[in-house]
Amino acid sequence: MSPSTRDREPWRAPRGMRDVLPEEAPAWDRLEGAARRLSRSRGFREIRPVLLEETELFTRSVGEVTDIVEKEMFTLKKGDTSLSLRPEGTAGIARAYLQAGYAKRAPVQKLFTVGPMFRYERPQKGRDRMFTQFDVEVIGTLDPRADVEVVHLAACFFEDLGIEGLEVRLNSMGDGADRDAYRAALRAFLAPKMDRHCDLCRSRFERNVLRVLDCKNPDCQALHEGAPGILDFLSPENRGHFEEVGALLESLGRSVVVDPGIVRGLDYYTRTVFEVHYPALGARSALCGGGRYDHLVRDLGGPDLAAVGFAIGFTPTLLVLGELGLLDDLPESVPEAYVVAADAAGRREALAIAEELRSAGIGATFDLEERGLKAQMKVAGKVGHLLAVLIGEDELARGAVTIKDMVRREQREVPRGELTRAVRAILGSAEPG
RNA sequence: GUGAGUGUAGCUCAGGUGGUUAGAGCACCAGAUUGUGGAUCUGGGGGUCGGGGGUUCGAGUCCCCUCACUCACCCCA
Numbered sequence: 001m002s003p004s005t006r007d008r009e010p011w012r013a014p015r016g017m018r019d020v021l022p023e024e025a026p027a028w029d030r031l032e033g034a035a036r037r038l039s040r041s042r043g044f045r046e047i048r049p050v051l052l053e054e055t056e057l058f059t060r061s062v063g064e065v066t067d068i069v070e071k072e073m074f075t076l077k078k079g080d081t082s083l084s085l086r087p088e089g090t091a092g093i094a095r096a097y098l099q100a101g102y103a104k105r106a107p108v109q110k111l112f113t114v115g116p117m118f119r120y121e122r123p124q125k126g127r128d129r130m131f132t133q134f135d136v137e138v139i140g141t142l143d144p145r146a147d148v149e150v151v152h153l154a155a156c157f158f159e160d161l162g163i164e165g166l167e168v169r170l171n172s173m174g175d176g177a178d179r180d181a182y183r184a185a186l187r188a189f190l191a192p193k194m195d196r197h198c199d200l201c202r203s204r205f206e207r208n209v210l211r212v213l214d215c216k217n218p219d220c221q222a223l224h225e226g227a228p229g230i231l232d233f234l235s236p237e238n239r240g241h242f243e244e245v246g247a248l249l250e251s252l253g254r255s256v257v258v259d260p261g262i263v264r265g266l267d268y269y270t271r272t273v274f275e276v277h278y279p280a281l282g283a284r285s286a287l288c289g290g291g292r293y294d295h296l297v298r299d300l301g302g303p304d305l306a307a308v309g310f311a312i313g314f315t316p317t318l319l320v321l322g323e324l325g326l327l328d329d330l331p332e333s334v335p336e337a338y339v340v341a342a343d344a345a346g347r348r349e350a351l352a353i354a355e356e357l358r359s360a361g362i363g364a365t366f367d368l369e370e371r372g373l374k375a376q377m378k379v380a381g382k383v384g385h386l387l388a389v390l391i392g393e394d395e396l397a398r399g400a401v402t403i404k405d406m407v408r409r410e411q412r413e414v415p416r417g418e419l420t421r422a423v424r425a426i427l428g429s430a431e432p433g
Numbered sequence: 434g435u436g437a438g439u440g441u442a443g444c445u446c447a448g449g450u451g452g453u454u455a456g457a458g459c460a461c462c463a464g465a466u467u468g469u470g471g472a473u474c475u476g477g478g479g480g481u482c483g484g485g486g487g488u489u490c491g492a493g494u495c496c497c498c499u500c501a502c503u504c505a506c507c508c509c510a
Contacts, residue, residue, distance in 0.1 A: 062510070088509095124503085375463090404470090
């Protein structure tokens with residue numbers, strides 16, 4: 001027998017997952033609104049891929065030896081099928097793109113999506129197991145202007161939210177031969193001195209050589225002196241592409257910092273990689289990461305189409321906005337009118353009055369607890385309704401309603417037939433334009 | 434996965450060396466003002482002191498276990 005409900009501890013959301021409560025919804029609205037508005041105004045189309053994919057889609061695209069695939073996916077098994085909640089957005093979008101046939105009928109697509117991703121990992125500051133991302137992808141072109149569209153959009157998103165002093169860091173990982181050549185060169189450079197590096201470096205040396213250079217340990221840093229730089233290995237073509245992206249961004253007034261240290265962790269990245277930082281945050285200042293994945297579509301069984309994109313996590317973004325005080329004064333949306341019932345007779349009529357206002361396109365609600373007149377007025381004022389419509393025996397007897405302007409604290413009685421007109425008059429004067 | 438910290442009312446927190454019915458502020462409800470809001474005053478409701486076990490005459494307080502949260506590492510989509 002399972003324990004009764006009384007015996008267990010209160011239900012709570014699964015570890016690392018949090019509810020967005022009504023009080024927090026305005027902030028989320030703001031982020032989602034900015035993401036959609038800025039994307040659409042640039043010709044990006046919204047796509048909403050399924051949240052579950054066949055597990056193998058992620059192992060193929062992200063790389064089988066990464067932690068992501070090895071232990072950080074929420075996987076559901078049922079019969080012969082193994083499905084996983086998406087740990088990132090790109091693979092699903094590329095899959096949907098192929099499935100929809102865009103590769104043949106309209107290969108160049110500018111796409112975006114906003115939605116939840118899932119990662120089974122130890123929760124930490126700014127890192128939840130269910131988190132929301134704003135994902136942007138341009139699939140089907142290697143045009144440097146596509147890179148610029150993507151990078152610039154990421155930066156504009158943060159600026160639209162009011163974050164200033166951003167730093168766009170740019171790098172190229174090359175592609176194919178030059179990428180391989182660089183890895184080999186770096187490996188050759190580091191190999192003789194690996195015994196003097198820290199454990200972390202040795203681990204990275206095996207896993208992902210490029211990340212060895214990320215080590216913060218001063219001793220290791222010293223050993224990195226003279227290490228080969230990726231930019232010196234780029235083919236003329238890739239070098240030209242990288243420089244063109246930078247030049248075009250500068251031409252838009254978007255200054256960039258070339259940072260050879262930027263190494264995205266996933267296997268599928270090629271050529272352009274970038275991060276948008278808010279340096280004031282210090283060690284963990286990256287708000288956005290992205291880059292090219294020019295062979296992902298091919299690896300998923302489609303044609304060899306180039307693509308570039310980014311992901312912005314809402315959690316770190318909200319953290320920054322909160323610290324900057326940019327989330328204060330974000331009011332919840334409330335209906336304009338609050339219908340206040342003075343007595344039992346008024347309570348019956350409140351419903352009809354609210355509905356009449358709603359029919360006229362005016363938001364209206366009322367108390368559901370048979371609370372006193374004073375308590376209802378208090379709610380109306382506190383919640384932020386612009387006006388109260390008071391109804392009770394007196395008004396009913398006279399075929400009238402009392403309308404109170406909550407902002408000006410003035411009220412007057414009008415014939416019931418004048419209700420919407422009088423309400424509109426108050427709303428019109430309260431919100432000029 | 435590793436390490437550390439914290440768990441007392443819806444929220445933020447008090448509760449020296451264990452000692453009777455566990456407190457405050459905010460929030461909430463009601464009244465003062467028998468039909469009217471953000472102030473004030475008065476009163477009120479609300480707590481498995483994370484959970485379990487142990488020590489003790491007695492545990493919010495000490496010990497063990499466990500769970501949750503937080504922070505860092507790892508990893509980074």
